[in-house]
Amino acid sequence: MRSLIEEYVYARWLGAVLCADLNAADPLMVAVAERWVALTKPEETEEHRYALAAVKAAEKALERFAEDRKEGIYDGAMGRFFPRIVSEAEADLSNALRRASDFNGTVDLTLFDDYDALSEAWQAADGDLRRDLIRLAIDKVTVTRGQRRGAPFDGDVRCVITWAAPERND
16 A cells, blocks of 8 residues: 555656746745755755844844934944944845855756656655655645545545645745
8 A cells, every 4th residue: 555655646746846837936846946955955055044044133133223223222422333333233234145145046956847857866766865855845645544445545535745835034
C-alpha cells in the first residue's frame, strides 16, 4: 500500500510543480524556490535571514529615535546628539539593506519546468533526496482508511495534500 501512496503523491507533486507558472510568481513556485535555495545553499539562506533581521532591527531603531524625539527626549541638551545618532542609525540601515540585497539574485528553477529533467532527477535520486524534493512543494499528506478492507486504492479519495506556501517575511 505504501508504494501506491508514494506513486500517487509523486504524480500529484509532479503535476503541480510542472503546471505552476515560474514567471507569474505562483505561490507554489515561490515556496519551491525558497525551499530549493534552503536545500541547495543552506549557508547562504542562513546568512540571508541574518541580513533581513539586521534590516528590521535598523528600521526599528530609526522608528524608536523618531518616537523618542516626538516625546521630547531629545529636547534641550540632548538635542545636540540627535543628528549624530540618527545619522549612525541611517548608516546602519543602509549597510543592512546593502547586505540583504546581496542575496536577491535569481534562483535557477529550470529543473522544475522541464518534465524530462525533473523525471530524470527523480529517478536518479535516493530515498532521502526524493523526500526532500517532495517537501519542496508539499507540507503534509494525510491518508485516511479505505472504506472497506481490500478495496482498491483511490488516492483522490484517501489522500489530502497540503501544498507549500511561501514564507511570510513581515
